[in-house]
Amino acid sequence: MQRLARFKLQEINQNVTALFVHYDEIIKILRSHLPPSTATLFAKPEIKADQVTVEWYSELEGQPVLITQEMQEDKRFKPTISLIQQRLNAIMTLNQELMTKGVLTPEQSAWLAQLVEGATHDTRQIYLVNNEPVITGWGIGKKVEPPAPPPVVPLTAPKHRWCYWLLPLLLLLLGLLAWWWLNREPVVPPKVEPPKVEEPKKEEPKPEPPKEEPKVEEPKPEPVQEPPKEEPKVEEPKPEPKKNCRVVEKPTDAPQLAIIFNNASGMRYTLLESAKKVAIFDEKLRNPAKYGITQQDVYYMYRKPNRSVASKKSVAELINNIPTAVDIGLVELKSCLSTSKKASYATNHGIFTAAQRGTLKAKLNKMQVRDHRVPGTPIYEGLQKALTMVDGKEREALIVLITEGNGDCTNRSACELIKKEAKERPKLKINIVNINSPWNNTDCLAKTTGGEILNGDMTNQVKLTEAIKKSMEPVQQEICDE
Numbered sequence: 084m085q086r087l088a089r090f091k092l093q094e095i096n097q098n099v100t101a102l103f104v105h106y107d108e109i110i111k112i113l114r115s116h117l118p119p120s121t122a123t124l125f126a127k128p129e130i131k132a133d134q135v136t137v138e139w140y141s142e143l144e145g146q147p148v149l150i151t152q153e154m155q156e157d158k159r160f161k162p163t164i165s166l167i168q169q170r171l172n173a174i175m176t177l178n179q180e181l182m183t184k185g186v187l188t189p190e191q192s193a194w195l196a197q198l199v200e201g202a203t204h205d206t207r208q209i210y211l212v213n214n215e216p217v218i219t220g221w222g223i224g225k226k227v228e229p230p231a232p233p234p235v236v237p238l239t240a241p242k243h244r245w246c247y248w249l250l251p252l253l254l255l256l257l258g259l260l261a262w263w264w265l266n267r268e269p270v271v272p273p274k275v276e277p278p279k280v281e282e283p284k285k286e287e288p289k290p291e292p293p294k295e296e297p298k299v300e301e302p303k304p305e306p307v308q309e310p311p312k313e314e315p316k317v318e319e320p321k322p323e324p325k326k327n328c329r330v331v332e333k334p335t336d337a338p339q340l341a342i343i344f345n346n347a348s349g350m351r352y353t354l355l356e357s358a359k360k361v362a363i364f365d366e367k368l369r370n371p372a373k374y375g376i377t378q379q380d381v382y383y384m385y386r387k388p389n390r391s392v393a394s395k396k397s398v399a400e401l402i403n404n405i406p407t408a409v410d411i412g413l414v415e416l417k418s419c420l421s422t423s424k425k426a427s428y429a430t431n432h433g434i435f436t437a438a439q440r441g442t443l444k445a446k447l448n449k450m451q452v453r454d455h456r457v458p459g460t461p462i463y464e465g466l467q468k469a470l471t472m473v474d475g476k477e478r479e480a481l482i483v484l485i486t487e488g489n490g491d492c493t494n495r496s497a498c499e500l501i502k503k504e505a506k507e508r509p510k511l512k513i514n515i516v517n518i519n520s521p522w523n524n525t526d527c528l529a530k531t532t533g534g535e536i537l538n539g540d541m542t543n544q545v546k547l548t549e550a551i552k553k554s555m556e557p558v559q560q561e562i563c564d565e
Contacts, residue, residue, distance in 0.1 A: 084140045087126055087147050087210050088219040092135050099222040102197050103128045103137075109194050112187070116177055119382050121170045125198065126210075126219040139219035143212040144377055150209040150216075167209070167216050171199050203227055213379055328563040331408060338479035338558045340405065341412035341469040342398065345486040347460040348418045348453045350391040352384055352487070354519070355542055362521035388544065390518050391452040394485050397548040399444045401555060407437035408562045412472035415450055419459040419492030426493075428461040431468040459492025462525060466497055475508030482513045483554045484528065488520030488538075498527035505531050514554040518547065 092100070102109075106127060113122040126139040141147070154160055178195040181187040187195075201222030210217045331337050352361060364384050367374040402411060413432040420426065435443040466482070473480035491497050505511060513528045517538040529536045537554055541547040 084127070084142055085144070085147070086138055086140050087212075087217065088139045088208055090137045090139070090206060090220050090223055092130075092137055092223060099197075099201070100130060102194060102201070102222055103130060105194055108191075109198055112181075112191065112195070113174065113177075116181070117170075117173055118387060119385065120215060121173060124167065124170050124216060124218055125202070125221060126217050128222075137223065141210070141212055141217045142378065143215055143217065144379060145213035147210040147212045147217070150211060155209070163209070163211065163216050167202075167218070171202055174199050197222065200226060328561040329406075330563050334408065335478065337406075337408040337410075337562065338481065339412075339473040340409055340555070340558045341414065341472045341480075341482045343414045343416065343465045343469050343482060343484045343486075344394070344398070344447075344450065345416045345460055345465075345484070346391055346450055346452045347416055347487070347489070349460070349487040349489060349520075350394070350452045350518075351389050352519075353386045354388050354390055354393045354544070354547065355386070356384065356519065357540070357542060358519045358521045358538075361519055365521075389452070390487060391450075393544055393547055394516075394518065394551070395447045395450065396544065397551045398485070399447055400548065401552055402440060402443065404552075404559060405555065406559070406562045409437075409558050411435050411440075411443060412469065413443060413446060414465050414468050414472075416461055416465045416486075418453045419461055422492065422494050424493050424495060428492075429464040429468055431471070434472055460486065460489045461493060462486075462489075462491040462497045463493055463495040463500060466500055466528070470504060473511070475504070475511030478510060479557070480508065480511045481555070481557045482511070483516065483551070484513065484525060485516045485551065485554075486518070486520075486525060488517045488522030488524060490522070490524030497525070498531065501528050501531050512557060514557075516550050516554050 106125075110122045110125070110127075123141065123143055126141050129138045129140060130136070131138065150160055150163065155164055174195055178187070178192055182189075182192050198221070202218050203226055204221060204224035205227050206220035206224030208219045210219065329338075352364075356364075364380070367376040367380070405411065412434045415430045415432060417428045417430070419428050432446050435446075462484075465484075469482050473482065501513065511532050513532045513534040515525050515529045515534065515536045515538070517523070517525065517536065518541050520538070523538070526536050528534070535554065537550045539546075539550065541550055
């Protein structure tokens with residue numbers, strides 16, 4: 084922790100000390116639901132023994148740079164100010180959502196609202212530590228209100244004393260006009276003589292025009308007979324192309340799909356880093372004393388979008404393309420806390436029909452990756468539960484494992500399990516989606532069942548979606564209507 088600033092408490096803001104007391108609890112709420120960068124936005128206040136001095140600390144390492152008020156108006160710092168506002172808006176949105184769900188108490192909700200409001204006080208100072216904004220002085224000043232508009236002064240009509248004698252003058256003029264109207268002479272219209280009717284002039288007889296000789300009609304040409312019209316040819320209907328679809332005589336002939344979704348701590352890694360960079364980071368994580376890895380390095384590897392969120396988004400989109408006759412099972416894996424074979428770290432969420440696709444999407448969205456860095460994934464147990472959802476003997480069965488490539492954490496061989504099951508289930512196939520991982524511990528599952536290993540570049544959402552789509556191709560063929 085490094086100290087960034089020091090402030091004096093004023094009498095008017097002594098009540099903010101109650102918010103300071105609950106700082107750790109507030110930050111815990113933010114870390115549980117929002118990215119770590121949102122929590123590090125607020126420097127930690129520490130009230131000294133004099134109960135007046137407040138020192139502000141940040142867990143971020145690096146040289147702090149103070150952004151003055153003048154610098155905040157600079158175009159170079161506009162993205163930082165905008166980023167701060169986005170994170171404050173995210174806290175307010177989270178506050179409303181958690182209150183609606185009944186997760187927060189009214190007191191906790193008030194703390195979050197007070198925290199966001201305090202970040203707009205006039206005592207606020209913004210530091211940049213490794214390009215991450217950190218606010219000090221929040222909550223102890225006054226809220227910066229926008230300037231009030233200037234008062235509008237009503238315009239008063241000018242006083243014209245001269246108009247007071249205008250009314251008698253108008254009355255006098257009206258009286259004169261009325262007198263003239265009553266005493267004027269009537270106007271006699273002039274006599275109009277009837278118009279003289281002139282006798283019509285006799286017309287002189289006109290000479291008759293010479294008679295024209297009768298015209299001799301020319302012989303009309305004989306009508307040309309048109310050739311007989313050909314009747315239109317009736318084209319025979321072309322046969323409809325045969326559908327490339329799967330014939331299913333009864334529901335039990337439809338293929339089955341089970342998705343094993345890894346939610347171990349390795350799925351917190353960002354989707355944006357390649358397998359090579361992931362391998363370098365894991366090596367540093369195993370030997371922090373040797374490589375000097377920092378918390379900032381960890382936060383960088385955990386930046387959005389992470390593998391888990393991106394995978395859930397792709398799967399939720401792709402299951403709409405699965406034929407309605409195909410049921411979909413869902414198994415979720417968590418990190419192991421021990422090597423015990425009896426402990427359960429895989430969850431069977433059940434089998435979902437076509438009518439339950441909405442419920443399946445909701446279940447996907449609720450799944451959360453493990454917060455703490457705990458090594459290992461319960462692959463063996465996840466396969467066991469997926470195998471209970473599919474047949475693979477008489478019906479085609481596909482298991483899609485979406486993972487980051489680590490092996491089983493219970494000292495059991497997932498490869499030996501599938502070798503045994505493949506002998507009894509000839510129609511079983513396992514496809515592996517290995518997301519940007521340097522590990523290949525699960526490749527044997529696909530090789531044993533004739534499945535496919537998808538481990539190419541998946542450093543963006545489009546590439547990841549294409550990989551998962553390809554893994555589901557064996558069950559994506561349309562079911563014939565007849």
